[in-house]
Amino acid sequence: MSNAQATEQSERILKQLVDKGKPILGYVYPHTPLEIIMAHGMMPALLFANPTVMGSYEASLQTFACSFIRNMFSQRVHDQLPYVDGIVFPGNTCDSLQNLADIWHLRFPQDKIFRLTYPAGDQGEAAVQYFAEELRIFSNSLQDAYGSPFSDDAFRLAVDLVQRFRNAVQFLYAARLLQPSSVPYHRIAAFVREFHSAPLETVVDELRPIVNDVERSLAEAGRVDSTKALQHALLERKLEDVSLPSDLPTPRIAIVGGMTEPQAIAELVNAVSKVSSTAIVFDLLSFGFKTIFTPMPALEGDSFETMARSVLGALLEPTQEGLPKRLEFLKDVLTHLAIDGLIVCEQSFCDPDVFEAPSLLAVASEVGVRSVRLPVDPEFSDRARLEGRIQSFLETLAHGGAA
Amino acid sequence: MSEKAYRVLESHNFLQGVMYRYMLEGHAASEEGKLAWVTSGFPVEIPVAMDVGVSYPEQYGAIVGSEKVGPKLCGYAEELGYSQELCSYARASIGSVKYPEESPLEGLPAPQALLACNNICGTVLRWYDAISQMIGAPVFLVDTPPLEGEQLPHHIAYVRHGLDNLVSFLSEQFGTTLKEDKLREVTDLSTETIGVWTQCLEACKNKPSPLNCADRFLAMAPVVAIRGRDYTLEYYQTLLNEVKDRVANGLGAIRDEKVRLLWDNIPPWFRVFRIMGSLAKRGVVFPADTYTHAWTGSFKDEDRMDSIASMYSNVYLNKGLEAKIDKMCGLIKDYDLDGFVMFSVRSCKRYSLGQLVSKELVSERTGVPGVVIEGDMVDSRLQNDAQVETRLDALLEMLL
Numbered sequence A: 001m002s003n004a005q006a007t008e009q010s011e012r013i014l015k016q017l018v019d020k021g022k023p024i025l026g027y028v029y030p031h032t033p034l035e036i037i038m039a040h041g042m043m044p045a046l047l048f049a050n051p052t053v054m055g056s057y058e059a060s061l062q063t064f065a066c067s068f069i070r071n072m073f074s075q076r077v078h079d080q081l082p083y084v085d086g087i088v089f090p091g092n093t094c095d096s097l098q099n100l101a102d103i104w105h106l107r108f109p110q111d112k113i114f115r116l117t118y119p120a121g122d123q124g125e126a127a128v129q130y131f132a133e134e135l136r137i138f139s140n141s142l143q144d145a146y147g148s149p150f151s152d153d154a155f156r157l158a159v160d161l162v163q164r165f166r167n168a169v170q171f172l173y174a175a176r177l178l179q180p181s182s183v184p185y186h187r188i189a190a191f192v193r194e195f196h197s198a199p200l201e202t203v204v205d206e207l208r209p210i211v212n213d214v215e216r217s218l219a220e221a222g223r224v225d226s227t228k229a230l231q232h233a234l235l236e237r238k239l240e241d242v243s244l245p246s247d248l249p250t251p252r253i254a255i256v257g258g259m260t261e262p263q264a265i266a267e268l269v270n271a272v273s274k275v276s277s278t279a280i281v282f283d284l285l286s287f288g289f290k291t292i293f294t295p296m297p298a299l300e301g302d303s304f305e306t307m308a309r310s311v312l313g314a315l316l317e318p319t320q321e322g323l324p325k326r327l328e329f330l331k332d333v334l335t336h337l338a339i340d341g342l343i344v345c346e347q348s349f350c351d352p353d354v355f356e357a358p359s360l361l362a363v364a365s366e367v368g369v370r371s372v373r374l375p376v377d378p379e380f381s382d383r384a385r386l387e388g389r390i391q392s393f394l395e396t397l398a399h400g401g402a403a
Numbered sequence B: 001m002s003e004k005a006y007r008v009l010e011s012h013n014f015l016q017g018v019m020y021r022y023m024l025e026g027h028a029a030s031e032e033g034k035l036a037w038v039t040s041g042f043p044v045e046i047p048v049a050m051d052v053g054v055s056y057p058e059q060y061g062a063i064v065g066s067e068k069v070g071p072k073l074c075g076y077a078e079e080l081g082y083s084q085e086l087c088s089y090a091r092a093s094i095g096s097v098k099y100p101e102e103s104p105l106e107g108l109p110a111p112q113a114l115l116a117c118n119n120i121c122g123t124v125l126r127w128y129d130a131i132s133q134m135i136g137a138p139v140f141l142v143d144t145p146p147l148e149g150e151q152l153p154h155h156i157a158y159v160r161h162g163l164d165n166l167v168s169f170l171s172e173q174f175g176t177t178l179k180e181d182k183l184r185e186v187t188d189l190s191t192e193t194i195g196v197w198t199q200c201l202e203a204c205k206n207k208p209s210p211l212n213c214a215d216r217f218l219a220m221a222p223v224v225a226i227r228g229r230d231y232t233l234e235y236y237q238t239l240l241n242e243v244k245d246r247v248a249n250g251l252g253a254i255r256d257e258k259v260r261l262l263w264d265n266i267p268p269w270f271r272v273f274r275i276m277g278s279l280a281k282r283g284v285v286f287p288a289d290t291y292t293h294a295w296t297g298s299f300k301d302e303d304r305m306d307s308i309a310s311m312y313s314n315v316y317l318n319k320g321l322e323a324k325i326d327k328m329c330g331l332i333k334d335y336d337l338d339g340f341v342m343f344s345v346r347s348c349k350r351y352s353l354g355q356l357v358s359k360e361l362v363s364e365r366t367g368v369p370g371v372v373i374e375g376d377m378v379d380s381r382l383q384n385d386a387q388v389e390t391r392l393d394a395l396l397e398m399l400l
């Protein structure tokens, strides 16, 4: 499924839900606690950049706003956002999103806007307590706005559903690293996108036969246990003992970047490369690995606190403190997962991505992994150049060029 | 020869001495292994009370801009892969760390720690992370999540926890301790300094205004960089005396005040005097600006650490767009201004995104016209002077 088809499909699903009277809450930050929203009987729907919508932000946003928020705003101006009853924006993640929520509120005062403010600091328990309180306030404001209280039962069901989905996709991530032919990356990306657009049981149902097929093909090669062990190692972020088969197809490419849409990148790589179905073996994207490998919230204790621990337990984002930790993990990924090419995506005018890119490239070079920097915008307005860049990068990898 | 349109402040000599002393202190602290770089909204009273020297890279960025070497130093950062889209204070500082010998004053003295507070923007953390990668000094972040409305107890507890961690970090890093009486002394001095500075700002409500915004942009350096020192307080007292003299004698910052405007945002350091000078000739003065008014507030007599947590969370830039609009409307009313200029700084998304909306709302609420001009504070390559001039002319046509 192409990126455009995925957009259409998620809109169709949301429309059906709206017709059934289900309230929808849009969100833009990958670490939004879906389970809390679902505990209020609402459907969280990730709002994606829409490549077909351009312009019309100019009266409210300068050109140096990041391309993602420009696209979001343009969708709103053109009335092309999927139908949502409100939007939750994150606070304290990046300057662009921080300001966008304010601008949105002033420009569209009739829209219901919520803000969930995250800690940027790596401050352990204090950050958990702070964020738990923010979640409680967020939950109260959902109740005030929609009259639907937080339900413990609905929360448990939501935790269970999200976890079953993540478990299945985690397994596919691990499988792809050990046997890249077992499932194409763009297929995984499509599932991740579908679930984030509307976390429904049907997505998990659709996933089940795929996981079964992959498990069967791994079983034939005697790799089920090692895949599960790798899934666990990825969840724990302890990769030093990972052992990979020696006959893996090359090149093995990892993609890193912040809020870049995995499916869009997969599509771009597919378009230029014949080896693409096995080439992308891993990502460190916000809407990919970083959310999928979020630890499960404990079911015991205060729901907001366990949720806070879960969200803050995910791999750190470029929007947060902790660059040395991120670089350390990237180094582990490159060396222990036998990566031989790294694509560093950065959305234009995205300060977190753009600031981090030189350090990521330096790590790749330090461990002898070739890399390419890919400045993208959600509209892929420079598509031919991007494809050319990926093409020549793949050629360099094929010919064993210098790192 | 005709009289100059602009009056130079005599206390500027004192200011130069203060800044020179601050620079020497920074070098001495660095040599002793006791220097930290600090962001402009950092709770600097804590390192100062713990005898840790401080240097402000943003202020250094202003020097780079004024000396017109922004493109060169930012270019060095770009060679290292830091795109032109990023904050030019950050790029200038990265460039100067890479090539100190090519930089004004041979760069800032080398720090042993990098202390960031994100109450002004999220960029500072990423900037300091990048510097840390280059020089190895550790980064410490005081996280002050942006406020919407009132500061709630869990927010203050979180920031307070961060400050306690800061004390532990500094103790460990520099082998020093924090004494309660010293913190009181430093915060009292800070409060007093900010108080005198605020009086200087408020004196500009007078007509003619005794200060123009370029005067304040220069004079603000110590209140940003070295509040909590006795010589800083002394400087502001001297400045206040001169300001009071001007008011008493009916002397304005410019010779012939005709139009009073508000300036919003950081100035283009490489062009600010030229812009202000040519506007002064046309009778335009800026009695108020949002930038220098950002350093206000006082430490209350409660627990000083709680007071620090509250004051630094509540800084102007850590609040939403509504608060900024209120601030601008308040300044326009209180200083009886005829219009406003919003400088849209490509480098600074936190300060600038939202200006197009606030321009409309501020005009609507105050009834005075405004203009948005785009450029940069350090990197002159990002500024189109002709466009800036045309826009300013358009505003002045309405007012003169």
Ligand code: SF4
Pocket: A066, A067, A068, A069, A093, A094, A095, A096, A097, A258, A259, A319, A347, A349, A350, A351, A352, A353
């Ligand atoms: S993280 Fe980057 S892409 Fe996402 S909203 Fe912020 S600046 Fe834009």
Ligand code: SF4
Pocket: B058, B087, B088, B089, B090, B120, B121, B122, B123, B124, B266, B347, B348, B349, B350, B351
């Ligand atoms: S982004 Fe803005 S507030 Fe932040 S350091 Fe740069 S100029 Fe200062």
